Amino acid sequence: MKKILFFIFLTFNFLFSQVNSPEFYEKQIKILRDLDIESNFISSLVFVQSQQDIKSKHTKTLIDGIQEFSKITPMIRKILADQEVPEEILYLAMVESGLKVNSVSNAKAVGIWQFMRPTAKNLGLRIDAYVDERRDPVKSTYAAVNYLKELKAEFGKWYLAILAYNCGNGKLRQAIKQAGSDDLNILLDSDKRYLSLETRNFLRKILTLAFLANDRDFLIEKSASLVNYTLSNDFIKVDTPSSVSLKDIARILNIDLATFKKYNPHFKHNFTPPGKGYYMYIPLNKVAFFNEHFEVKKLTKVDTTIPMTKIYIVKAGDSLYKIARKHNTTIDSIRELNRIYKNHLSINQKILIPIKEKKNANIKTAQSNSKNYSNLVRN
Known part of the structure; x- marks a missing residue:
């Protein structure tokens, strides 16, 4: 009985807040319409019942996304x-990755849009021993948009495209067939479970x-500065020559390498x-500084041979220092190769170790290195 009374109170409180905030209510209705969702979904038990819990758990995701990734959101x-x-x-x-370009899921999906390698390659993103364009926020966003447009064309509604983005178009087609409808309230039925809880x-x-x-x-309650988080881009794409040091480029631009x-x-x-x-x-x-001072002839070509690698499985008592010393390499090399940003390692964690090699052709080295990356991803 207490649970029923609490839920009635929660529903009343939620709906009452909308009545007293007509401007906000209209914005909510517009959001639903933009995604082809019927406006009555805003008061459906399926949504109201979960919204407060989601709000308490994911408000930080929104705030972090606005504050820490202000360079990405306008783009x-x-x-x-x-x-x-x-x-x-x-x-x-934001839900997929918190807008973190280096985000990697347990399933090895990468970037702000969390693309798996096959999907990313099918969408035209370059992934090889030198670059991973899933981490490029601009190119990956165009890829995500194209993918979502394809899903929208297949299912006819934006909310269905979003659901398919998460669970796959095959599973969504099966769910719609089982439900006999693509109505959102029906598809999200927690008793019928046409779709997984995650979706x-x-x-x-x-x-x-x-x-x-x-x-x-x-937003004002959290921080007044958040209201202006839709400011314009602060970066631009330019051409860059091949086989030159990033450190040299940063030096000529008069910015530090980390930036x-x-x-x-x-x-x-x-x-x-x-x-x-490349770019x-x-x-x-x-x-302006780039246009005036950036000259290719000032950049020295560097050896782009990628060190051969092997996979190492972390054991009890291991540390980055011990592993680097054991394999005659540096901690920084291991960190960079594996994108490790903290000192903590997990037992049985698989990491790539650069190893000494004889002079080989770049293409052979790159292929071998890519193979190790693929093995690491699969395992």
């Missing part, structure tokens, strides 16, 4: 607008974050890839 918003995709898709990325919550989380982000009072890498997380090593020219991102406030 995503612009691409979504240019591609005529609902702006609420931004919150899909059911996926859309709810996105909606909750979108609602919170459009609640001016909520340059934050703008270019898709580079796997401290040099640009060999072959034809990089630089801060907008460096464009």
Whole structure:
């Protein structure tokens, strides 16, 4: 009885807040319409019942995404607008990764849009021994948009495209067939379980974050600065020559290497890839400086041979220092190769170790290194 009374109170409180906030209520309805969701979903028991819990658990995700990744959100918003995709898709990325470009899931999905390797390659993203464009926030966003457009074309509604993004189009087709309907309230039925709990919550989380982000009072309560988080981009894409040191590029641009890498997380090593020219991102406030001072002839070509690697399984008592010393390499080399940012290692964790090699052709070295990366991912 207490649970019933509490739920009635919660529902009443939620609906009452909408009555007293007509502007916010209209924003919520617009969000639902943008995603092809019937407006009555806002008061459905399926959604109301879970919203408070989601809000308490994922508010930090929204705040962190706004505050720490302010360089990424305007770029995503612009691409979504240019591609005529609902702006609420931004919150899909927040739910997937918290907008962290280096995010890697347990299933080895990578980047802010959490692409698995096969899906990313099918969408035209380059993944090899030199770069991983799943970590490029711009290219991966275009890939995600194209993928979502394909799903929208297949299922006809944006909320179905979002559900398919999480569970796969095959599972969604099966769920719709079992339910006999693509109505959202039916698909999210917790008793029938046409979709997994993860997928059911996926859309709810996105909606909750979108609602919170459009609640001016909520943002001001957290920090007045959050209201202006949709400021314009602060970086731009420019050409870069092949086989040159990132450190040299950063030096010419008069920025530190760590800052340059934050703008270019898709580079796997401290040099640009060999072959034809590639691209990089630089801060907008460096464009004039770049145009005036950046000359390719000032950059020395470097050896882009990638060290051969082997897979090492962490044992009890191991540390980065011990592993590096044992294999005659450096801690920094292991950190960079495995994108390890903390000192903690887990027993049975698999990491790549650079090993000494004789002079080999770049292509053979790269292929061997890629094979080890693939084995590490599969295992």
